[in-house]
Amino acid sequence: MEVSPPRHLKARKQPRQARSASTIDAIFEATIQVLIAEGTHRLTTTRVAERAGVSVGTMYQYFPHKQSLLYALNERYLDRLAERVEMTCRTHHGRPTGEMVEALIAAYWEAKTERSDVTRALYSSAVELDNEALIDAFAKRMDAATRAMLLSAPNARYEDIDLVNLTLLSVIFGTVRNVFERNLPSSDQQAICEELKRMCLAYLAMAGGEVFPPIQAT
Amino acid sequence: MEVSPPRHLKARKQPRQARSASTIDAIFEATIQVLIAEGTHRLTTTRVAERAGVSVGTMYQYFPHKQSLLYALNERYLDRLAERVEMTCRTHHGRPTGEMVEALIAAYWEAKTERSDVTRALYSSAVELDNEALIDAFAKRMDAATRAMLLSAPNARYEDIDLVNLTLLSVIFGTVRNVFERNLPSSDQQAICEELKRMCLAYLAMAGGEVFPPIQAT
């Protein structure tokens, strides 16, 4: 499902030529680099334009405000993230619940961790932003993907799959973010990730998912 | 344990007279009001000073930068939050693990929820900030309080109390924040809160806490 962004945050024009597309990519890339190198409060339109090799005026042809640039950047990021998680969900259809949870957490965790500087930069850039629509769209996609996956498990009997699913996602997303925010040593991060899996498993087992693979009847 | 803030974020002078103290309170109050009414990107020193009834120059006597104002504001907030949670932990020493978890989550949740506009405003203000020291100090206090509480439960036998405790807090804090960020309807929020308790209970039971009260020997 596509959720349209608030009108004032829309990009001014769609790139129709290869040149435009590459300009936009350069601007995105420059934004991330400035964010990582200088931090949110030093992220200026001039600096981004300079590093992207265009003038401010050109940037404003594509993004009517600084906010719309950050909006688009986060949109692109969340879109890719959603695709990865959806893929994981699809490939675990019909598997035992335990495997699902493990794979789901691992996929989300890895997507966030493999470029932790980018993740951190985007977390911080998103806050200056009216990003409710983005979060909503992302949440809806994730919800649909994990819901379908969980229900496809053998012998899944959830009393309230929507609540269980909502809770599961809130806990996973929230915990991952919290771990990033505290900047714990990598070994602690790994350990928490494993504990998070155990916790979610315990929860799902209690809520009606069959965690271990069914014994095959012969 | 007191963690000293980065030097450059320190308030310039401590209030020594009643007048100064009330000026500072007025500035804090004005900051929160502007944050709630206008949002992070319209939070300007001029606006805060105006609403607080002082000149910019005076504000800069107490807070050497805008950042130090936000830092102090968050410090004050986290300090009060920590005190409340510590209190909850103290009053549940020796109780069964189940009651502890329920009380801990309820206390944290309520502290965040009773003024959700303030909570949201502070979440957003904290991000422009180099707040690692704050988060760290808060985390350490929470860690100590909940650790002592959990160990005081009857028949608590944790294999790795530090990891369990760290995980528990990461999950609770992270989930609460995620729920705030998504701005879900209040009924969903309540439901997730209950599910979160159940999940943490299941986890602690598995990790070595005795969740239900011991049967009294007669």
Place this chain on the structure above:
DNA sequence: ACCTGAACACCGTTCAAGT
């Protein structure tokens, strides 16, 4: 001793002038 607010540097955004 403390307060004020005009002044300065910098940032987001625009638009007349270029190609």
Place this chain on the structure above:
DNA sequence: ACCTGAACACCGTTCAAGT
């Protein structure tokens, strides 16, 4: 048609001038 960058309004911060 598209790009440029000086110009404008606004914001963080300072400091000479007031009390």
